[in-house]
Amino acid sequence: MVNDVNFRPWEDPEAAPLIDIANVTKRFGAFTAIHDLSLKIYPREFFAILGPSGCGKTTLMRMLGGFDEPTSGSINLEGEDLTGTSPAKRPVNMMFQSYALFPHLTVQDNIAFGLKREKMPKGEIAERVEQMLGLVQLQDFAARKPHQLSGGQRQRVALARALAKRPKLLLLDEPLGALDKKLREATQFELMGIQEQLGCTFVIVTHDQEEAMTVSSRIAVMKQGEIAQVAPPEQIYEAPASRYVADFIGDVNIIEGHVSAGGESRMSLSWREGEPELVVETGIGLPRGETAWLSLRPEKVSIATTRPETDNALQGKVLDIAYLGNVSTYHVELANGQVVKAQETNAGRSGNRGITWDDQVWVGWSAEAGVVLTS
Amino acid sequence: MKPNRLLMAIPYIWLLVLFLAPFGIVIKMSLSDLAVSIPPYTPQLDISEGWAGLRALFANLDFENYAWLADDPLYINAFTSSLIIAAVSTLLTLLVAYPLAYAMACAPRRWRGLLVMLVILPFWTSFLIRVYAWIGILKSEGLLNQLLLSVGVISEPLVILNTTTAVYIGIVYSYLPFMVLPIYAALEKMDGSLLEAAEDLGASRLSAFWLVTFPLSLPGVLAGCFLVFIPALGEFVIPDLLGGSNTLMIGKTLYVEFFSNLDWPVASAVAVVLLAILIVPIFLFQRQQQKVSEQ
Amino acid sequence: MTGRFSWFNATSVALGFAFLYIPILILIIFSFNESKLVTVWGGFSTKWYGELLQNEAYLNAAWVTLRIAFVTATVATALGTIAAMMLVRSGRFRGRTLFTGMVYAPLVMPEVITGLSLLLLFISIGMDRGMLTITLAHITFCMCFASVVISSRLVTFDSSLEEAAEDLGASPLDAFLSVTLPNILPAIAAAWLLTFTLSLDDFVIASFTSGPGATTLPMKIYSSVRLGVTPEVNALSTILIGLVATGVIVASLIGKRAERITEAT
Secondary structure, X not given: OOOOOOOOHHHOOOOOOOEEEEEEEEEEOOEEEEEEEEEEEOOOOEEEEEOOOOOOHHHXXXXXXXXXXXXXXXXXXXXXXXXXXXXXXXXXXXXXOOOOOOOOOXXXXXXXXXXXXXXXXXXXXXXXXXHHHHXXXXXXXXXXXXXXXXXXXXXXXXXXXXXXXXXXXXXXXOOOOOOOHHHHHHHHHHXXXXXXXXXXXXXXXXXOHHHHHHHOOEEEEEEOOEEEEEEOHHXXXXXXXXXXXXXXXXXXEEEEEEEEEOOOOEEEEEOOOOOOOEEEEOOOOOOOOOEEEEEEOHHXXXXXXXXXXXXXXXXXXXXXXXXXXXXXXXXXXXXXXXXXXXEEEOOOOOOOOOOOOOOEEEEEEOOOOOEEEOO | OOOOHHHHHHHHHHHXXXXXXXXXXXXXXXXXXXXXXXXXXXXXXXXXXXXXXXXXXXXXXXXXXXXXXXXXXXXHHHHHHHHHHHHHHHHHHHHHHHHHHHHHHHOOHHHHHHHHHHHHHHHHOXXXXXXXXXXXXXXXXXXXXXXXXXXXXXXXXXXXOOOHHHHHHHHHHHHXXXXXXXXXXXXXXXXXXXXXXXXXXXXXXXXXHHHHHHHHHHHHHHHHHHHHHHHHHOOXXXXXXXXXXXXXXXXXXXXXXXXXXXXXXXXXXXXXXXXXXXXXXXXXXXXXXXXXXXX | OOOOOOHHHHHHHHHHHHHHHHHHHHHHHHHOEOOOOOOOOOOEOOHHHHHHHHOHHHHHHHHHHHHHHHHHHHHHHXXXXXXXXXXXXXXXXXXXXXXXXXXXXXXXXXXXXXXXXXXXXXXXXXOOOOHHHHHHHHHHHHHHHHHHXXXXXXXXXXXXXXXXXXXXXXXXXXXXXXXXXXXXXXXHHHHHHHHHHHHHHOOHHHHHHOOOOOOOHHHHHHHHHHOOOOHHHHHHHHHHHHHHHHHHHHHHXXXXXXXXXXXXX
C-alpha cells in the first residue's frame, strides 16, 4: 500500500477512518501528556508517530491499546467509541517495546496465547500458529523458549503473537529499538512486506526518524503532547510545517530574516546587514516586514571555489568538513558568522574536491531549494 | 492491571484488625488500672451499658502508669541502658559486617551467590538455638575459657556470660546478616570503573575508598543500622539468656512485668513508650527504603 | 564491583564466616558427646538423639509447631502475594501510605510489642488462646515478610508482560494466573519456606499468644535452656539445623535455575 502512489485516503473526504481520535487530552496529575489532540488514521495505513522522548507518543499509543484512558475526548474505532473498553476486548493488539514475551511459554504457546483466550478450537489454533510462524520464518523454533532466541527472533515472535488474533489495528512500540542497525534496516522492509500481505493497519511509535521515513505512509510528528505536523514522509521532509519539524527530521540550515519584497510566488528575504537578499520561491504570500525562517536542506546547497550561477550565492570560509563516506558535509562560515552546511555526494573515489579547511568558497542554492517558515 | 478489589482488601483488613487495632488496645490498656481480678485490669468496657459504659470507660482512664514509669528509676534505667546497648551493638555489628560485605562484593562473580547464601543460612536456623550456642562457649567453664586457659593467655576464667559483653556478642552474632546483606547489595551494584576513575585522577586506593566506595555504600549502611538497631532495642531473648540478671533491657522488663508481675497496664505503658521511641527510626527506615526502591 | 580480591578481603571473609559458623559447629559436635557435660568431650555417641526421640514433650511440641508453621506459611504466602501485587501493581489507591506502613513496620517491630498487642486483642475479643491464636499472630507478621520477598521479584518482573496478556484477551485474573504466577513462582516458594521457618522459629510472639496445651518447640527449648545447657537441646538443634540447611540449599538451587532463565530473557 505504502508504495502505491494512489493510496491517499486522507485526501478523500469520503473515506471512513479506522481510528478517529477526537480532542483527546490526557493528564497525569498536574502533568498534561496529551493536549487536545485530534487525528484520523485510515484502514491499511502504516502510520508512524514520531517524536523525542517525553513528547506523549507512548501515551497516545497506550490509549489506543486501552492501557490508559483519555482524561477527555474520545477515540473511535470504525465509528464505535472505545472509551472504557478493556485492552482484552479491543480488536487492537500491541507489540511491546520490551517484546513482553512470556518467559515460561514456548514460541508456539506465546503465539497461541491470545487465540486460546478467544476459545478458538484447537485445530484452528495449531493452523493459525503454523501460519504465523511461517509469516515470520520461525517454523524451526516453535518449541523454543524466549531465552533460547536471538534478539531478532524474539522481535519476530512478538510480531507474530500480536498479529495472530488478526487485529484491526496493530500497535508497534519502538519495535526495532533493541536491534542493531543492519538488522533493523532489514526488518523494516520485512515489516512493510508483512503489513502489505495482511492488509492490516499498523501504527508505529518511534523516535528514529529514518525508521519512520522508511516504513510509513504518513508520519505524525509530535511535540509536547501536540501534533506538529501530519503528512507523508516526503512532504514532512521537503515541506516541513515549522522549524521544529524541519529540525527534527534530518539535517537543516535555518536562516532567520524579514520579508523585504513580497509576491505570490517569489519573494525576497533580507537576513543580515551587508549581505545580498535571499530569493525564495514560495507558495505563500507574506506581508512585508514579517519575520520568517528559510529552511534549507544541506544537500540542496552546492559548494564551489568560484561564484556559482544559482539564484542565491554567498561567500564564506570552510570551518569544518565531515567526511561520512557517501557524502561530505562542509560547514561554511559566512562573513557575518552565520554557518551554512552544504552537502556533496562523493561520486568519485578521491572524495577530495580540492576544498579544504579555511578555504574561501561560495555556497549557492536555487530559489526553489528552500522553504519559508513562519513558526 | 487492575487487580480484583475484593481480593485485594483481604490483606489490608487483616493488617488493620491484627496489626493496627491491637496498638489501640495497648494504648487503652496503658491508661487503665491494675486490679486483682481476671483479666487483671479495670475499667473494662461494659457493652450492655451503651454510651454510659463508654463514658465510664473514658472517665476511668488516666496517666498513672506513665507517672509510675517516670518516677521509678528502674524503668528509666532500663530505657537508657537499652538505647546504649542497642546503639553500641549496632556500631559493633557495622564494624564486623563492613569488611565482610566489602570482601564479598570484591569476590569473583561466581563465588558471590555462594557467599551470600552462607551469610543467610544461619539466619534461617533458629534464633533461640544460635543464642543458646553461645552459652556453652561463654560460660566460665565454657569452651572459650578452656581455650584461653590452655593457651595460657589467662590464668583465671573470664566472667563473660551474664554480663553486657555477652549481650553485645549475642546481638552482633544474631543480627550480622541484617547488616551484611544491605551493605553488600549497595557495594555489589557499584560500578567498578568508578574506583579506576578515582585512581586515574590521582586518588590513592585508601582515599578512593573513603571518597568513592564508602559514600556510595551509605544507603546500605543506613539500612543495615536500622535493621539492627530497631529490633535490638526491644530484644528479649538475648539479654534474658546471655545477659542474666545484670543486664537491664526494656524488652526484658516488659516481659517480666507482664508474665511475672502480671501488671498488664504497666507492661502496656512500657510498650507504648518503647513504640514512641521507635517511631522515629522506623519512620526514617521506611522513608529510606522507599527512596532506595524508587531509584 | 569486581576484581581485586586481596589478602585483606580473604581474611575478612575467613574471620566473618568463622564467627558465623564456629558456634553452630560446636553445637553440632557436642550433640554427639557421650558426656552429660556439654562442654567436656567424653567420646562419640548418638544416645541424646535416642533420648530426644523418646521425649514425648518434645515430640508433642514439635508436632504443634509444625502444624502451626504449615498453616501459617500457606496462608501468609497467599496473603503476602496479594499484598505484594497491591504494593507493586496497584499504583495509587486510598490508604496506600498506611498499607505500606503496615506491611513494613512488622519487619522491624520488636517482638515483645507485637506479642503483647496481639495478646491484648485476643483477650479483649474474648478469644481462647491456643494454637489458633498463635497461628493468627504468626500469619500477621509472616505475611509481611512474604510480601516483601514476593514484591522484590514483582518489581523486576516486566509489567508489560501482564499488559501483553490483557492485550491478547486475558482478564486480569487470567493474566495473573497464566502469566504472573508462573513467573513469580520461585519467589512464592522462597516466601513459603521463609515464613515456614519464621513460624517454626518464633518464641516471643508464640509465648505471648499461646494458651494452655499449646506449647511450641521454641517455648519448650526456651524452658529447657533456662535450666542450663543440655545435650538433648544440642541434638534437637542439630536436627533442626540439618533440616533447614537442606531446605535452604534446595530452595536456592531452584531459585538459581529460575534466575538463569530470567537473566537469559
